[in-house]
Structure formats: structure tokens, C-alpha cells
Amino acid sequence: MKTGAIIGAIVLVIAVAFGVYMVDVDQTEEGVLPEVSVDSGNMPEYDTEVGDVEVDEEDVEVSVPTVDVEAPEDDADVESN
Secondary structure: OHHHHHHHHHHHHHHHHHHHHOOOOOOOOOOOOOOOOOOOOOOOOOOOOOOOOOOOOOOOOOOOOOOOOOOOOOHHHOOOO
């Protein structure tokens, strides 16, 4: 598994070196943003009716079962795989 990771790291380093040193990008012309004009607009209007939500709290008693865990007394009780 370590050999695969080492080879992967070497390939990654070679790819990064290729991208940095083998590709040359030069800007040949300045860029200009377009002129944009925004006219006034109108947001749509909605009539909505929503229901009422009522939240209240009450105390409730919940019975929770008890769990007894007994550890084996010696190694003979433990099953091996």
C-alpha cells in the first residue's frame, strides 16, 4: 500500500511541475467590463393567508427498561472466532 502512495505522490509532483513550468500564459490584451444600465423595476405583490401554530409543553413520564450486563467469569465462556 505504501508503494502505491509513493508512486501517486510522484505522479502528482510531476503533474504540478508540468503545469507550472511547461505552460506559459501571457495576457495580450486588456479586458474591459461591459456597461450596464438598470431601469427601475417592480417586485410582485402577493396576498397570503397562513394558519396559526400553537405550541405548548407538558410533562410526561416515560418508563425506561433497565438493562443488566454480566461479564463472563472466565475465558472459557467467551467464544472465539
